[in-house]
Amino acid sequence: VCPSTFVVNFTHSSGNREMETILTNDEAAQFTVGNIFGEWAPDQIAAQDSVTFAAYENTIITNSSHGNIIWGGNASAYLVSYDNVQTIVTGNRLEVEGGVQDANHITVRAANGRGGFGPATIAEIALSLNNVEESSTVQKLIENGQVVILRDGVKYNTLGTVIR
Numbered sequence: 001v002c003p004s005t006f007v008v009n010f011t012h013s014s015g016n017r018e019m020e021t022i023l024t025n026d027e028a029a030q031f032t033v034g035n036i037f038g039e040w041a042p043d044q045i046a047a048q049d050s051v052t053f054a055a056y057e058n059t060i061i062t063n064s065s066h067g068n069i070i071w072g073g074n075a076s077a078y079l080v081s082y083d084n085v086q087t088i089v090t091g092n093r094l095e096v097e098g099g100v101q102d103a104n105h106i107t108v109r110a111a112n113g114r115g116g117f118g119p120a121t122i123a124e125i126a127l128s129l130n131n132v133e134e135s136s137t138v139q140k141l142i143e144n145g146q147v148v149i150l151r152d153g154v155k156y157n158t159l160g161t162v163i164r
Contacts, residue, residue, distance in 0.1 A: 045113035049075045054108040054123035058099050065099030069123055075110035079117050082106045 003022060010017045033043050052072035058065060069080055070093045078089050083101045087094065088111075100106060106123035139150040148163065149156040155163040 048118040049110035050118045051108045051121035054121045056123045067096040067099040069094045071108045077111040079109040
């Protein structure tokens with residue numbers, strides 16, 4: 001509960017002064033963010049930002065895992081959490097050498113202009129390829145105006161059908 005009035009008396013060698021310290025409603029209405037800060041908008045800079053989507057892609061090639069965490073948003077930095085690791089990233093992608101152990105608990109948070117982080121977005125598992133074998137003998141060619149994939153001496157079209 002606040003009193004409706006509180007007068008303070010100031011005493012000084014140049015003279016005494018009496019001042020009311022409680023603002024009226026009209027006086028208090030003058031103290032808005034726009035009136036105090038002008039064009040600088042700290043409330044907008046400090047507003048929470050969010051991630052539009054987050055996804056995890058994992059590929060296992062001959063028993064070696066490689067993962068990518070990707071997300072959308074326009075923030076200047078993001079806090080990415082996975083496998084009890086937290087890292088700050090300035091882009092929209094994080095490569096995880098060896099992959100992520102627990103893909104169901106990946107989160108991404110967008111930073112605002114003052115370093116605060118918005119709500120966590122849980123990454124969806126977008127792609128998981130297991131036991132993909134590396135092949136260094138794959139070529140893409142154009143024959144008779146068609147794309148032809150040559151793998152281990154066998155020709156395929158872009159749909160994966162063998163061409164004889």
